[in-house]
Amino acid sequence: MRARAKVDLLFWVVLLIPIPAILWPMFLEETAGAQGILISAALLYGLFVLWLTLGSYYALEDAYLHIKILFIHQKIPYEQIASVRLAKNLLSSMALSVRRIEIKEKNKGALRGTTYIAPQDLEGFYEALKVRLPHLKEKKVDVDV
Secondary structure, eight states: OEEEBOBOHHHHHHHHTHHHHHHHHHHHOOOHHHHHHHHHHHHHHHHHHHHHHHSOEEEEOSSEEEEEETTEEEEEEGGGEEEEEEEEOOOSSSOBSSEEEEEEETTSOTTTTEEEEOBSSHHHHHHHHHHTOTTSOOOOOOSOO
16 A cells, blocks of 8 residues: 655645745846746755655555655564554654654664654555554554544
8 A cells, every 4th residue: 555645734835935935036136147046946946845745655565664755765664663653743754744643663762763654544544554563452542633
């Protein structure tokens, strides 16, 4: 099962704010060369945002969870997963949504061993992930999501 990353409106706003900031000096500078550079910078940044949002996905492979965000690929073997739960937070992670799945890995600390993902079909992906984790007991969700 493969799912594209969900992007909340809040993250779209944060990602797109730099475009007007890049273009603003264009109205102050009358040189054609400077305007061309600013337009090029805004287009490049826009392409970066599209790559970030449209090129990100999560895949449930046979033996591991594959996470791809930009050029970062993370593979978490199912047997290394200690817990999964639905969460709602703004912590820095591989998720571009406030509603996300928290994955904790065995034998890793809280920072290195916790990954957040936010597929478009959050509940469906969460259930499909739990099916691949028979070694885990059902955990209660302590956050209203």
